[in-house]
Amino acid sequence: MPSKKASLTGMRRREELTAWLFITPIVLGILIFQFYPTLFSFYISFTQWNLLTPPKWIGFSNFVELFTTDRFFFNTMSNTATYAVWTVIAGLALGLIFAALLNQEIRGKYVYRAIYFVPVVAPTVAVALLWQILYDPNFGVFNALLRMVGIKGPNWLGNTTWALRSVIFEAIWAGLGFTILIFLAGLQGISSEYYEAAEIDGANAVQKFLYITMPLLSPTTFFLLVTGVIGSFQVFDIPYVMTGGGPANATQMVMMYLYNNAFTIQKMGLAAAVAFIVFAVIIILTVINFRLSKRWVFYE
């Protein structure tokens, strides 16, 4: 009869093998479709490659070019940073306000919640095309409403000053439902005992919001902040459909710039370099967010 120890080791081995079997498909998928392409892309970032001829090693030239002679890189990073700041901050602020309102016991609250979530489930491209029509300077709804009150509306998507603002506004609207949903879940996780205790102590609505809701909601806020920053730096579909990056590159985001370099003018090496610079920026911002979270995120 096998010893108990041998039996346990054998069982552990079988358990381990079973575990590996379960996760092998996903691990293989990650290795083949994410890890290998990432490594290959890293290699390509040090080459000059137009897909038609083999890659030619050029060292750090692509990175040097982006930071020195490239005409558009800093502009696209600036556009993307502006987009990120406004969509994240405004998205969080509006999301919290609307979530707080929708968390009240009002009639039809479930209908309102569904309405606010519709833009999230609607196809991004369809929504972007719809907003193109709304923004049209001649027959769009926004300028028609402004004309009714005697104001000549701007050329929302055709003017370099207004185009980025218009794209940001649409993005905030499109993403609001998701932020509201997450905040709602966070709000509903806060025990009512805190509010009851605060009411006994004489706290008003603002004080309750500032000293109970905000701190207890901080983990949710932190999650939305981190994912929002990461997502906003990777935006592609909304500006691509609405403006194609124009007018005059006023709405060109860094992912579109990467795409143009790779597939329009066949500079795969430069595009790969852009990808890794953006990756580094996102990592740095995420690390900063995590470090700062120790000061304002409270986990019970």
Add this chain to the structure above:
Amino acid sequence: MSKKWSRRDFLKTSALFSTGALLAACAPAAQPTAQQPAGAATEAPKAAVPSAGVKKIVFSTYVWSNFEAAMTDILNGWKAKTPNVDYEAQFVPQTIDYWAKIQTQVASGTPPDCGMSDYGHLVSYAKNGTLMDITNYIASSKFPIDKSFPGASAQYRWAKGDFDSGAAGGNYYGIPSDAQAQIFAYNKKMFDAAGVAYPTDDWTWDDMLAAAQKITKADQNIWGMEAIPDYILFKGNWVWAAGGAIHSPDFTKSMLADPKTIEAYKWNWDLIYTHKVAPPSGSAGQQNPFMSGQVAMYIEGVWWLTDFANGIKDFDWDVAMLPKHPTTGKRTTTMESDGWWIYQGAKDPDTSWNLLSYMGSPDGQKLFITANDCIPSTYQDVATSWYATKPPDNKSKVLQNINTDSAKVDFTYFEFGTITNAVWPVIDKAFSDGTDITKAMQDADKVMNDELTKAWALLKS
């Protein structure tokens, strides 16, 4: 007693199966067998192919409107007419980035045998060895390339080391499939409503502006004309008519700051900001303003004619010759052609050429008319019959313009995509914001000079 299958067993089996499926999906595709010399035994390929001896080629093209239906008819006609041939068509909707797909196929070593060409990619593709030199095929089969519009066939001719296509002594890397020019379309209903006479062959830019001013009612969203899009201005026609140029003939120097070039651009800029007869550039995806009845006059590509014919129901419209420049008297239209070419990695270049010569011949071009294709032929006589069809009533004016004054489109030189990517935004800003167009052109001139220098260095590398 049989062992009951536990949940763990089911999951283990599923994991094994998924892993196997994943590995099978990642296995490289079976490659077609290599071409054997004539007379040698040919191994039947593993893919589902008709009988042994049938030569199957892969043909690739992007498609739009009814072009896919037209192409399918043509390919089936070729297959019916030619013994022992077959094809696999790769039709890619035009909305998808076709050239990204082709470049990816080339990079992976699996290009199609032949397919749609693009004059803008010809120089870089030929330089990098992506395309097959088909000069010998053209000569040995006596293909009538000299009968196509000169501006069309020039785009597929390139001499090694040249910055641009079109050199007289160059080799052919493709054949033109059509000949596209610019059209000048006008809305008769809007002209009638404003009491303005229709355009004539004697019209100049001044006449066009005067008509636009009479027609425009900006507060009602009624506009005299659409400003010519920047990509059409950069193709050259309007600039050449004014006596200007985008660059020097040897491509070493930009001419965007040349006064005559600036004149052509400013004339368009003035339509929006000075005379206010053209709507400001708005969202990229709005419906064609001519088709929606917003603008009375429209200058764009001939490829719009079929869409206009099928889509415009609310008003009568027609085309006229491009108005002449008031000083030079020129009315140059650009000549650009899609076409066909054979990829260097083609498994069966002979059969590929057989298909190309079938489609590209005058008889083949007639089939496109029968199939209701929207782009006119590259041959004068075949094009004449296409231009004789209606609507519009005066479609033949476009051909008359081509025969009067046309030139190879200026979109064919090496790295023009990179150069225009750099230059256009500088000019676009003036068109979008109404800022000083002359300064914008001068700034764009500097950018273009920088980019030309880089492009020459890349060509020589």
